[in-house]
Amino acid sequence: MGQDTKYIVGVDLGGTNIVSLLMNKRGEVLERDARLTLAKEGRERTISQITGSVSAVLEKGRELGISPDSLLGVGIGSPGPLNTKKGVIHFAPNLPGWREVPLVEILTQKLSMPVFLENDANAAALGEWWKGAGRNTSNLVLFTLGTGIGGGIIIDGEVFHGAWDTAAEVGHIIIHEEGLLCNCGTRGCLEAYASATGVVRRTVKAIKEGRETILTDWVQNRLEDITCELVYKAAQKGDKLCSWIVEETARYLGVGIASIVNILNPEVVILAGGMIKAKDLLFKPVREYAKRYALKDAIEGVSIVPAELGDDAGAIGAAATVLKRKGLL
Amino acid sequence: MGQDTKYIVGVDLGGTNIVSLLMNKRGEVLERDARLTLAKEGRERTISQITGSVSAVLEKGRELGISPDSLLGVGIGSPGPLNTKKGVIHFAPNLPGWREVPLVEILTQKLSMPVFLENDANAAALGEWWKGAGRNTSNLVLFTLGTGIGGGIIIDGEVFHGAWDTAAEVGHIIIHEEGLLCNCGTRGCLEAYASATGVVRRTVKAIKEGRETILTDWVQNRLEDITCELVYKAAQKGDKLCSWIVEETARYLGVGIASIVNILNPEVVILAGGMIKAKDLLFKPVREYAKRYALKDAIEGVSIVPAELGDDAGAIGAAATVLKRKGLL
Numbered sequence: 001m002g003q004d005t006k007y008i009v010g011v012d013l014g015g016t017n018i019v020s021l022l023m024n025k026r027g028e029v030l031e032r033d034a035r036l037t038l039a040k041e042g043r044e045r046t047i048s049q050i051t052g053s054v055s056a057v058l059e060k061g062r063e064l065g066i067s068p069d070s071l072l073g074v075g076i077g078s079p080g081p082l083n084t085k086k087g088v089i090h091f092a093p094n095l096p097g098w099r100e101v102p103l104v105e106i107l108t109q110k111l112s113m114p115v116f117l118e119n120d121a122n123a124a125a126l127g128e129w130w131k132g133a134g135r136n137t138s139n140l141v142l143f144t145l146g147t148g149i150g151g152g153i154i155i156d157g158e159v160f161h162g163a164w165d166t167a168a169e170v171g172h173i174i175i176h177e178e179g180l181l182c183n184c185g186t187r188g189c190l191e192a193y194a195s196a197t198g199v200v201r202r203t204v205k206a207i208k209e210g211r212e213t214i215l216t217d218w219v220q221n222r223l224e225d226i227t228c229e230l231v232y233k234a235a236q237k238g239d240k241l242c243s244w245i246v247e248e249t250a251r252y253l254g255v256g257i258a259s260i261v262n263i264l265n266p267e268v269v270i271l272a273g274g275m276i277k278a279k280d281l282l283f284k285p286v287r288e289y290a291k292r293y294a295l296k297d298a299i300e301g302v303s304i305v306p307a308e309l310g311d312d313a314g315a316i317g318a319a320a321t322v323l324k325r326k327g328l329l
Numbered sequence: 330m331g332q333d334t335k336y337i338v339g340v341d342l343g344g345t346n347i348v349s350l351l352m353n354k355r356g357e358v359l360e361r362d363a364r365l366t367l368a369k370e371g372r373e374r375t376i377s378q379i380t381g382s383v384s385a386v387l388e389k390g391r392e393l394g395i396s397p398d399s400l401l402g403v404g405i406g407s408p409g410p411l412n413t414k415k416g417v418i419h420f421a422p423n424l425p426g427w428r429e430v431p432l433v434e435i436l437t438q439k440l441s442m443p444v445f446l447e448n449d450a451n452a453a454a455l456g457e458w459w460k461g462a463g464r465n466t467s468n469l470v471l472f473t474l475g476t477g478i479g480g481g482i483i484i485d486g487e488v489f490h491g492a493w494d495t496a497a498e499v500g501h502i503i504i505h506e507e508g509l510l511c512n513c514g515t516r517g518c519l520e521a522y523a524s525a526t527g528v529v530r531r532t533v534k535a536i537k538e539g540r541e542t543i544l545t546d547w548v549q550n551r552l553e554d555i556t557c558e559l560v561y562k563a564a565q566k567g568d569k570l571c572s573w574i575v576e577e578t579a580r581y582l583g584v585g586i587a588s589i590v591n592i593l594n595p596e597v598v599i600l601a602g603g604m605i606k607a608k609d610l611l612f613k614p615v616r617e618y619a620k621r622y623a624l625k626d627a628i629e630g631v632s633i634v635p636a637e638l639g640d641d642a643g644a645i646g647a648a649a650t651v652l653k654r655k656g657l658l
Contacts, residue, residue: 090626139492160484162595163594165594167594172624174584175504177505177581177622186623251506255517258503262495262499263497263593264496265491265492265495293506297495298491298495298498
């Protein structure tokens with residue numbers, strides 16, 4: 001068969017879910033499988049969930065007439081730190097017991113086909129570059145706003161890994177030296193301020209300091225029930241405290257984006273994660289603050305836009321990783 | 330003649346001086362010329378200073394038996410913003426009247442040989458990569474600590490330009506949102522804190538707030554005579570205020586370096602500029618703070634070292650630019 005009938009599989013290995021996609025080389029999703037990671041049941045169990053998920057999309061593919069022989073390989077987007085060249089996961093906070101796991105070797109054997117490893121946030125960035133908000137660009141930076149803030153950098157259409165695969169930790173740009181304590185142990189990281197966790201923490205702190213908000217009614221004074229989504233919802237309804245928190249979050253993000261833009265001169269900055277559902281409430285002030293803080297020559301012409309691929313960005317990028325490593329993309 | 334007998338010229342175009350080097354492809358400096366830029370006398374005058382300087386090293390080279398035919402080209406390291414591909418200088422703060430100057434076109438005509446343009450800080454980074462503190466590495470970041478803070482980034486042995494040549498503005502990483510006012514108009518840039526100007530400004534502010542220091546004697550109360558060098562000299566003599574300023578400067582630099590290391594994962598961070606004469610007084614605390622602020626996986630194994638090429642880094646890197654653009658390095 002010709003090159004056009006070759007297929008790829010992308011797997012997003014998350015702490016909670018595994019998503020596998022069967023795609024063609026043009027980047028169209030043909031089949032999808034999602035199942036639990038079952039991380040707490042141990043490494044072996046999770047690995048069999050991965051192989052099960054890959055087998056499931058291949059089985060569905062067979063029904064479409066796609067033979068396993070036409071598979072170019074499987075790409076895995078995984079939490080890290082990890083070594084993309086050796087295919088080893090050093091450690092994964094959300095996967096208990098994962099230390100120095102030679103995942104590529106294990107899966108290559110079990111699946112009997114080429115397997116490639118990429119960091120999950122890098123894979124998401126590559127996915128958005130290939131088929132999402134960054135298509136038709138060569139240089140982009142992705143910020144994933146979740147419990148933490150992760151990121152991926154695409155330079156000249158390639159994932160930027162740095163010297164030993166630790167690059168693109170955009171959540172750990174220090175925006176306020178001697179500032180808030182971050183999960184990484186340092187003070188002042190962007191993540192400590194502008195992650196979903198940071199938003200909730202700053203809101204709860206303000207409430208405890210006596211600020212009034214509709215949120216306390218909504219959660220019936222159980223402050224531990226406050227979520228980032230609720231904060232944005234309250235802001236949308238005009239709640240004063242939450243509007244201020246949202247504005248402040250945009251300023252922190254604008255500062256972090258400005259630093260990134262001054263260093264990397266990307267064409268596009270993409271924000272991903274639950275928070276982007278807030279749309280203009282988030283993006284309008286973020287764009288304004290980024291423009292205020294960045295060098296004029298660097299920020300002019302930069303688009304700051306929402307991610308387009310949602311939860312599938314990582315798996316799509318993992319699939320793209322196969323094409324990249326084989327020199328086909 | 331064979332490839333080994335080919336030569337290159339590198340020119341560092343500064344606001345005060347022009348330095349030209351005649352080099353061979355192995356990176357040995359054969360001849361050197363330095364003369365005033367005469368920026369205030371206008372663009373034409375400065376351009377004839379450049380051609381005069383290049384002609385001077387070529388003339389000296391002729392005495393060594395080097396024929397102009399064996400010249401591969403001339404590289405120019407210039408202040409910017411500029412366009413390396415088009416060879417146009419958009420604007421140069423230290424060169425009055427320089428706006429949208431097609432320098433490559435002008436010099437190609439006047440010198441009758443290939444001319445290549447590179448940003449001055451990028452050229453210095455490339456020089457240190459080729460023949461200085463970054464030789465034998467592939468990924469490095471250079472910070473030039475002077476009146477401002479400039480920088481250059483080398484990735485996989487190539488100058489990193491970003492999407493439109495504005496990358497590597499490491500002086501404008503924001504380390505303290507809503508902090509000190511920077512020359513760029515924003516608040517909190519590393520440059521506002523840790524440039525030579527920043528060091529002097531913070532020292533003078535502390536003195537005006539009543540802090541005592543040996544410096545006031547040294548400059549006979551003329552605070553405008555305080556220089557960064559004097560601050561470091563006083564710190565070396567154990568002056569309390571100046572020791573504190575130096576420690577604080579190291580912390581600011583450590584924070585900025587940590588952000589860079591978390592984003593770019595370089596092998597080496599090189600500091601250049603007059604301040605590095607302070608040696609361990611600067612480097613020891615900078616290394617400690619960078620380690621404290623950066624992610625462990627990213628900073629472990631990173632060397633933070635002084636530049637080795639001094640004032641010639643830019644011209645050496647400008648010469649290397651010729652080899653790079655011709656695919657010979």
